[in-house]
Amino acid sequence: MHMMYFTEQPMSAYDAKAGLDFGATALTFSNSYFDPNEGSRLYNEYLEEYIMAEDYGADGIMLNEHHNAPFCMQARTNMFASILAAVTKRVKIVILGNPLPLTENPVQLAEELAMIDMISKGRLVSGFVRGGGQEQLANGVNPAFNRERFMEAHDLVQKTWTQPGPFRWEGTHYQQRVVNPWAIPMQKPYPRVWIPGVLSKETVVWTAQQRYPYIALNTSIEATKQIHETYDKAAAEVGYTAGPENFGYLIRVHVQDTEEKALENARQFMWMQGEFTGLANPVWANPAGYFSPSGRRAFVEFSTGRAKNPRGNPTFEQQVADTMIIAGTPDQVIERLKYLVRETRPGIMGIWANDGNVSKEDRRRCIQLLCGEVMPAIKEYGATLGLNDPWEANAPVHLRYSTDIAGQKVAAE
């Protein structure tokens, strides 16, 4: 089992009251409330903490990006990935992920990722995401073509990584005269690609068709099982049987020496008023055309206050009861995680460990206990359940490199 440390890198040093007074803490909440001195402090502290996570034994560091909001101060995931490529030695650098539709130049993205792969000496995992609705609005990218751009950018990056240049690309959303970057990935055929997601069935099916692992982002146990069913079915249709190496799961966990302190800090997972990306107008998260047309009716009802949020708005206590958030001493956390692992059988596990306003001292104690005690115990337990990660399972990087599918052409470029 692959176990990674994750934090949203919260910009916790802002005036929360100002956000509440404004009525939103995303997209249009003014960056006049962003203090760059505090930003400098936090970026550097988070960087030190990633290095600690490696020192204490994490297998990977999971990174992401968001825009225009205090809940995540990492605006360019490749920035931290580049730094970590140089300053860490062993951990996988797991980008979950680069928002493909946001790029106007997927070749440049392929180039950057190849550089990160080489600088890290082959430790890059290059996840891709569609990016939330707010990311499209913050970057001026058309939400109506989000999925088309995601798929086309993926295909272009994949081709850039695997086919010798120069070649020309004449797509719907991207056209390139000369694709021939002088930077190609060290890992062959190309760095592993994992796809994180929350609820979009179309993405689960596409991911299974590529044979990429799907990383469920803190979905309920029930929803996670449904994701597995959808994935398994799509995998069977293209000729392979999905295993734990095809699934990952991200869960919020906070560990301290006492249960009381762990619970107190874990309440910070609700720091954005319980809203994942902060208080926002629903149309920012789902601008027209971004969402699946099958969800259109339910969304317009929810967004105008005629129906409840389909994701619900459970309290902290409810989320702890439902194992959506785990907090406690190492022994308590290990017990809950074992239950979760039995139920969801992931080969890849992301631990989202620190959020909101947790003191530097407590964040670091959490990392120490988590990476030093909890992760080894869960890896050992996972091994007894046969929960292999993609490396242990020697899984193909993409469907086209499968050796277990009759008639599958093995691309040996």
Next chain:
Amino acid sequence: MSVVWTDTVKEIAGIKLHVSRGGSGPTVLVLHHDIGTVDRLPFYDALATKFDVVIPHHPGWGKSERPQWMRSPRDIAAIYAWLLADLDVSNVSLVGLGFGGWIAAEMASQAPRAFAKLMLVGAMGIKPAEGEYIADQAIVSYIAYPKSGFHDEAAFTAIYGDVTTDQLEAWDIAREMVFRTAWKPYMYSQTLPHLLGGVRAPALVVWGDDDKIVPISAGQAYARALPGASMTTVPECGHFAEMEKPDAVAKLAIDFLSRT
């Protein structure tokens, strides 16, 4: 006198286009707003007492099928030129409402001698004066946006009532089509102003004096760019002028379109 409207479907550019037609007289093509159109409006009925009125649902809006390839109001303009050819009508007048005004201006710019008259009401399509911009529906809710296009909220309520879920869904689809055709730059063309100088049709630019969606400076820019255009405002009226002040706008339209 009640107007008889006939709804038909025309196959154009690979899609099924919904077209309503009513009245008799010289043909007037009416192009609706970005938020689509309800099927019948007093303004449409008033026009149909004097003219042969053709009102399509824009491709992808309302009951018209979406062309997946469509990328700009100029594409829609070409579809309507095709529609008019199929209907075998000529010397048509154009009445463009808001976003439909942009399409009408595109049509006129591409066929300067083809049209009898051009009437633009709160038309999008031209960048307003420096420091002003066209209100962006991308970051406001489904009901807030149309409401902002009325001077008096009672006029909004008179047409949309409590707003049905079907209407909300139609607005979401309309919004998606706006994104597909006018995302960036939002709601204007950088080339259109340079192409309007050849238009031979007499033009009338009409603006609600309280249009909170398209600044009146955009209307003034149209009036400058179109040779021989005149401009007038409708008092106590928002962007959706033909819905808020149907009598006043219909009178302006009938006077202008009937003038020889």
